[in-house]
Amino acid sequence: MSNKRLIKSTGIISFATFISRILGFVRDILIANFFGTTMFAEAFVVAFRIPNLLRDLVGEGAANAAFVPVLTEYHATRSEDEFWRLAKNLLYILIGALFIISLCGTLLAPLIVRLIAPGFISDPDKLAITVKLTRIMFSFIFLVGLVAYSMGILNSLNDFAVSAFSPVLLNISMIAFLVFVCPRFGITGLAIAVLVGGVVQVAAQGVALYKKGFRPDFNARRVLREKIEWVHPAVKRIWKLLVPRFFGSAVYQLSVIVDNIFSTFEWIVGIGAPAALWYSYRLFHLPLAMFGIAVATVALPKMSKEVAKNDISSFKETINFSMRSVFLILIPAGIGLATLGKPMIRILFERGEFTSYSTSITQSALFFYSFGLFACGGIKILVNSFFSLGDTVTPVKVAGVSFFINLILNFILMWPLKIGGLALATSIAATCNFIMLYIMLTRKIGDLGTGKVLNHFARILTAGIVMGIFSFYAGKFLENIDKGLLASAIGLLIIIVFCVIVYTVSALLLGVNEIKGFIKWVLKRA
Secondary structure, three states: OOOHHHHHHHHHHHHHHHHHHHHHHHHEEEHHHOOOHHHHHHHHHHHHHHHHHHHHHHHHHHHHHHHHHHHHHHHHHHOOHHHHHHHHHHHHHHHHHHHHHHHHHHHHHHHHHHHOOOOHHHHHHHHHHHHHHHHHHOHHHHHHHHHHHHHHHHHHOOHHHHHHHHHHHHHHHHHHHHHHHHHHHHHHHHHHHHHHHHHHHHHHHHHHHHHHOOOOOOOHHHHHHHHHHOOOOHHHHHHHHHHHHHHHHHHHHHHHHHHHHHHHHHHOOOOHHHHHHHHHHHHHHHHHHHHHHHHHHHHHHHHHHHHHHHOHHHHHHHHHHHHHHHHHHHHHHHHHHHHHHHHHHHHOOOOOOOOOOHHHHHHHHHHHHHHHHHHHHHHHHHHHHHHHHHOHHHHHHHHHHHHHHHHHHHHHHHHHHOOHHHHHHHHHHHHHHHHHHHHHHHHHOOOHHHHHHHHHHHHHHHHHHHHHHHHHHHHHHHHHHHOOOOHHHHHHHHHHHHHHHHHHHHHHHHOOHHHHHHHHHHHHHH
């Protein structure tokens, strides 16, 4: 896969992510309108976060760390029959593991909620609602694990479109239930919508796999007797890659759990903190998912092939190119979120149960989250680089150090900055994580063109600061002129357009060549 094809595939994923995020914002606007930052929103956020944590731990973590490199190599070097036999073997093993996890989570929901949200224990009503929602949604881990598995198979075949559009189905399900079911059944209807969305996602990816030639056997007795190859060489390799990655994800998710625990101590960080972190993270995650994760997802099979061919020179260039591409978008995006976060949140969410206070605490979290946006994108690239090399131990060690940095900073920053302190701790820890990963990777494979990367970073940061000065004052002007929702929304869109223009011109004047290449690529397709 050439860099041009990487950009093209990234574009597909970015477009699909954009559609998904637009629908996600519609969903979040409806959630904010119906539930705001009340205890119902807090209960849903905590309950939904638990299966989401396990999703990365056993689902997407497995797909990224183990499935894609091994399956990519298998597809390139073995026959179609051998490839599909391995894919089916993995499916049977995964189904068993996910079933056990889902069952245990459902049964142990009261204990899990008390551990992950100790601040709720003093409020019996909030605790009871959270336990109920957790029991409903815990089976989502089974469904999303199958979705992540399907994504790994399709991505190893360089088919990114179906997996990229899959989250759209979950958002459609949640929007439909919010409009037609939640007015009658409340927050319970939203929890049921999550399960329905998971089922639809599995069905959609199953159809895509079937078209590719996937023909699994679901006769349980026959599969148990004849089909599962526990000692298959590729399965051994996947387990070898998966176990360290499991602990790596566990360390990262432990950081998320700790942030969630701190946010439930509302007498320190403020009322509604768990819900505010949710809304702010949704905005923060939009550019990260659209470009940072998209680039990392597309680059992983390319890097895996280059390592398999022992083409380290091309491998380094792919890493360098991917990081520069991520910085090009995420640095100005982070500055934009920091300077325009308040009008964005007010226009998107401030209505119904989402009050001006909700806007204030959500903006505080988003402001400090935005500092770490570029680092989070860079981490995705570097971690996948280690995965391609078959090294899942180094990211675990680095994630462990970052976790303790995050934990200590939470204790220090939550008192003076409240909810913003939790977000700032996350950003600082992510930046430390990125720097440590980069240093460790250069020690492993040699210089990655550090001078070129730093020069590129400095030029983009300078252009981003110029844009940030404009967006700061433009945002202040917009806040002082309250002409209604529609006028404010139009005003914000105009400011964003001018921000893009200011950033682009500044970057061109500073010699950021990637901007020129991007403009030429867009013009050819206009």
